[in-house]
Amino acid sequence: MRKNNQNEKRIVVAIGGNPNSGKTTIFNHLTGSRQKVGNWGGVTVEKVEGTVEHKGYEITFVDLPGTYSLTAYSIEEIIARNFIVDEKPDVIIDIIDAGNLERNLYLAVQMIEMKGKFIFVLNMADMAKKQGLKIDGDKLATLLGGPVVFTIGNRGIGVDVILDKVVEVYEGKDKKVRHIHIPYGRDIEEGIKKIQSVIRRDKDLRKKYSTRWLSVKLLENDSEIIQKIKSKFNNPDEILKQVEESRYRIHRIYKDEAEVLIADQRYGFISGLLQETVSLKPVNRIDISQKIDMVLTNRILGIPILIFFIWLMFQVTFGLGAYPMDWIEDGVDFFSKIVAGILPEGILKSLIIDGIIGGVGSVIIFLPNIILLFLMISLFEDTGYMARAAFVMDRIMHTMGLHGKSFIPMIMGFGCNVPAIMATRTLENEKDRILTILVNPLMSCSARLVVYIMIAGTFFGKKAGNVIFSIYAIGIILAVIMGRFFRKTVLKGESEPFVMELPPYRIPTLKSVIIHMWDRSVVFLKKMGTVILIGSIIIWFLGNFPIYKSYSVDYNSQINKVNVEFSRKIEALSSQNPNYGEQKKTLEEEMRREIEKLEGKKKEEEIENSFIGRLGKAVEPFFRPLGFSWHEGVALITGFVAKEIVISTLGVLYGVGNNGEAQDLKKALLTKSHMTPLIAYAFLMFVLIYTPCLATVAAIKRETGSLKWTLFGIGYELSLAWILSFLIVNVGKLFIGG
Amino acid sequence: MDDKKSSVKREFYTLSDYREGERGKIVDIKGKGKFLTRLLEMGFTKGEDVYVEKYAPLKDPIELIIKDYHVSLRREEAENIIMTKPEMVKKRKNEKEQSK
Numbered sequence: 135m136r137k138n139n140q141n142e143k144r145i146v147v148a149i150g151g152n153p154n155s156g157k158t159t160i161f162n163h164l165t166g167s168r169q170k171v172g173n174w175g176g177v178t179v180e181k182v183e184g185t186v187e188h189k190g191y192e193i194t195f196v197d198l199p200g201t202y203s204l205t206a207y208s209i210e211e212i213i214a215r216n217f218i219v220d221e222k223p224d225v226i227i228d229i230i231d232a233g234n235l236e237r238n239l240y241l242a243v244q245m246i247e248m249k250g251k252f253i254f255v256l257n258m259a260d261m262a263k264k265q266g267l268k269i270d271g272d273k274l275a276t277l278l279g280g281p282v283v284f285t286i287g288n289r290g291i292g293v294d295v296i297l298d299k300v301v302e303v304y305e306g307k308d309k310k311v312r313h314i315h316i317p318y319g320r321d322i323e324e325g326i327k328k329i330q331s332v333i334r335r336d337k338d339l340r341k342k343y344s345t346r347w348l349s350v351k352l353l354e355n356d357s358e359i360i361q362k363i364k365s366k367f368n369n370p371d372e373i374l375k376q377v378e379e380s381r382y383r384i385h386r387i388y389k390d391e392a393e394v395l396i397a398d399q400r401y402g403f404i405s406g407l408l409q410e411t412v413s414l415k416p417v418n419r420i421d422i423s424q425k426i427d428m429v430l431t432n433r434i435l436g437i438p439i440l441i442f443f444i445w446l447m448f449q450v451t452f453g454l455g456a457y458p459m460d461w462i463e464d465g466v467d468f469f470s471k472i473v474a475g476i477l478p479e480g481i482l483k484s485l486i487i488d489g490i491i492g493g494v495g496s497v498i499i500f501l502p503n504i505i506l507l508f509l510m511i512s513l514f515e516d517t518g519y520m521a522r523a524a525f526v527m528d529r530i531m532h533t534m535g536l537h538g539k540s541f542i543p544m545i546m547g548f549g550c551n552v553p554a555i556m557a558t559r560t561l562e563n564e565k566d567r568i569l570t571i572l573v574n575p576l577m578s579c580s581a582r583l584v585v586y587i588m589i590a591g592t593f594f595g596k597k598a599g600n601v602i603f604s605i606y607a608i609g610i611i612l613a614v615i616m617g618r619f620f621r622k623t624v625l626k627g628e629s630e631p632f633v634m635e636l637p638p639y640r641i642p643t644l645k646s647v648i649i650h651m652w653d654r655s656v657v658f659l660k661k662m663g664t665v666i667l668i669g670s671i672i673i674w675f676l677g678n679f680p681i682y683k684s685y686s687v688d689y690n691s692q693i694n695k696v697n698v699e700f701s702r703k704i705e706a707l708s709s710q711n712p713n714y715g716e717q718k719k720t721l722e723e724e725m726r727r728e729i730e731k732l733e734g735k736k737k738e739e740e741i742e743n744s745f746i747g748r749l750g751k752a753v754e755p756f757f758r759p760l761g762f763s764w765h766e767g768v769a770l771i772t773g774f775v776a777k778e779i780v781i782s783t784l785g786v787l788y789g790v791g792n793n794g795e796a797q798d799l800k801k802a803l804l805t806k807s808h809m810t811p812l813i814a815y816a817f818l819m820f821v822l823i824y825t826p827c828l829a830t831v832a833a834i835k836r837e838t839g840s841l842k843w844t845l846f847g848i849g850y851e852l853s854l855a856w857i858l859s860f861l862i863v864n865v866g867k868l869f870i871g872g
Numbered sequence: 873m874d875d876k877k878s879s880v881k882r883e884f885y886t887l888s889d890y891r892e893g894e895r896g897k898i899v900d901i902k903g904k905g906k907f908l909t910r911l912l913e914m915g916f917t918k919g920e921d922v923y924v925e926k927y928a929p930l931k932d933p934i935e936l937i938i939k940d941y942h943v944s945l946r947r948e949e950a951e952n953i954i955m956t957k958p959e960m961v962k963k964r965k966n967e968k969e970q971s972k
Contacts, residue, residue: 202913202914203909203912203913205909205913207905207906207909207910233940234939234940234941236915236939236940237914237915237939237941240913240915391904391908393908393909393912394901394908394912394918397912397913397917398917398918401915401917423942424925427926427935431926431928431929431935432929433926433927433929434929436928436929437929437930521944525928525933525935525944526928526929526930528928528932528933528944528946529928529930529931529932529933530930532932532946538933630906631906631907631910631911631946631949632933632944632945632946632949633910633911633914633943633944633945633949634933634943634944635914635941635942635943635944636935636942636943636944637942638942
């Protein structure tokens with residue numbers, strides 16, 4: 135029950151920390167399922183919040199992006215520090231990996247410079263103990279200016295202590311809370327003082343920010359702070375001039391940039407701090423992770439082992455996933471039949487059965503696969519193997535203009551592009567993320583395989599396998615080319631340093647893995663589900679309207695005739711005939727097929743005259759140079775909802791019906807369509823490259839947070855598909871002669 | 873006084889010259905901006921001890937141990953880190969290097 139917004143009863147707590155410090159696990163333990171996921175102000179970084187009640191307070195935890203520092207060089211860092219500085223949370227928690235104190239404290243030290251009430255959580259305390267580390271938490275708290283809490287995040291130990299501490303700190307009852315100054319040495323301190331005195335003249339800046347923090351940042355040449363000063367300060371030039379002077383002076387004395395010295399001083403402070411608070415017991419430090427890596431990133435075994443894990447991933451996803459996939463398919467069919475039985479004939483029935491259940495159903499059967507892929511991502515990340523995969527593959531990825539961490543998302547694209555794109559979250563840098571997302575659709579997903587098999591099987595017979603393989607190969611080659619191309623043009627800029635931490639291996643908790651998997655699945659269902667639902671309805675509408683009455687042939691009476699004819703034949707069968715059962719069955723089969731054929735032709739005409747048919751005819755000029763008729767055009771358009779629909783649409787358009795036999799469709803394609811093997815190959819190429827399905831587009835929009843990139847992705851894919859198909863058909867003609 | 877390295881090859885080593893099992897101290901870091909800052913925040917400061925754990929199966933990137941944790945770096949990045957003369961370290965069984 136929410137209390138009436140009395141501010142004294144609400145506490146806002148920011149949680150920061152290094153990546154791999156176990157921050158997310160602790161956040162999950164603190165907030166459980168009560169999480170709200172969104173994005174930070176229109177950027178691609180995920181924002182997670184959760185509210186809990188404790189000791190009469192409503193505590194809202196905000197998970198800041200994991201960062202190693204608080205510079206202006208990455209969007210994550212800017213978000214983290216701006217939240218602290220602008221939103222002024224009541225309490226700030228820094229999650230620290232106790233086994234890795236020195237580097238983790240680099241962030242802590244920058245945080246305490248920002249003024250605030252801090253709690254320092256030393257997580258993975260068990261690992262630290264195993265390493266023989268003894269940490270004096272009390273002393274550390276005194277030196278850092280905030281209470282220290284030891285936790286073992288993945289077992290949930292210490293989390294309740296955090297909640298208690300939050301309340302204590304908020305109520306001002308913790309004695310350790312005080313503001314600490316990091317001493318930077320005489321010359322830098324002089325520079326800071328001079329800059330501070332200029333800043334102090336602006337009353338607004340003084341009230342809003344810690345002037346010392348601003349001064350240090352300016353001395354470090356922080357571009358975002360410089361921007362802030364320029365826009366908010368009344369007289370920016372004066373202050374910037376002072377900064378310039380001080381920086382020059384420092385450079386002259388030390389022959390190094392101020393930021394290098396400031397970093398040195400920070401580490402010096404940390405070093406002193408550690409000397410007073412940490413003692414190492416003379417225990418043989420056995421590093422299990424190192425031992426494991428002797429095998430997993432071994433010069434000879436490393437890559438085969440990686441291939442094995444990838445194979446395992448697909449086995450679980452598609453092998454294991456096949457069972458629930460069948461159940462869901464049966465379930466949808468069953469549900470469909472029940473609904474068909476209840477509803478009266480008419481438009482509503484068609485909308486619900488064909489449009490909604492049909493459209494959504496064809497995507498929902500992939501749900502188990504997608505959830506399993508999310509599970510795999512969670513496992514790779516939480517165990518720490520993701521970093522190893524990136525380490526092994528970086529060289530290849532780098533030649534594609536990508537980052538080692540792009541490997542897993544790219545490979546996943548062969549299964550389904552949706553979780554693959556969502557997996558790009560592991561990439562720490564925005565440009566790398568966007569690039570991976572842009573080329574990911576070129577990794578041919580399993581839905582497209584359905585189309586390849588049908589088309590290649592029809593037009594290439596025994597060679598179908600090689601043809602399909604060539605399509606996959608070309609997809610990969612294109613990804614390499616486009617990756618490098620984009621890296622040089624649209625996404626150029628200072629190249630991202632690879633510097634990547636290889637965290638110790640961890641056994642993930644079931645709870646943590648399930649929460650990760652669950653979060654992503656829910657997002658998928660909500661966002662993609664809605665999009666697919668709307669898309670299916672639209673396609674249904676376009677395909678069934680305007681309602682067509684004037685058929686070329688009176689199909690209904692034809693169907694009646696068939697009914698009557700066969701019923702008579704069946705009646706005429708003598709029940710004494712020993713083969714009665716068999717013959718009756720054969721006749722019933724024949725009757726069913728005849729009726730299906732007629733209904734198929736009826737549907738064909740309907741579609742031809744529907745909006746979608748008209749749309750297909752309207753865009754025919756677009757497809758003509760590629761050798762596709764309006765049939766293929768329409769099929770490709772419906773493929774926008776889900777790629778498998780391309781085949782069923784072709785079926786309907788060539789009069790074979792929605793659930794027609796594969797043989798019939800093959801025959802129809804060979805005879806009725808005007809496709810030659812060459813054109814068929816161009817068609818395959820088009821399907822490979824052109825815009826991905828709705829769910830993927832929705833995923834792209836969500837992960838890039840930008841309409842611009844989404845449209846760009848769609849645009850370049852459509853263009854590239856057209857160009858390549860065109861080349862294939864026209865250049866191919868020269869060689870083959872038609 | 874020009875501390876930045878000139879193109880005349882003097883007796884200096886870069887981290888990319890180090891082989892597996894070698895260790896040394898950082899002398900200087902070439903570069904500015906994001907690259908420099910990133911290295912600094914990961915603990916690559918002057919005088920810091922660095923140990924080369926291994927090279928990736930494809931010979932790139934490099935896995936290092938610095939400030940007691942494992943980091944990987946591309947060779948082209950390691951070229952910008954000037955080091956002391958490498959010292960080959962023999963690892964005794966079951967003992968991890970204490971790089972303090």
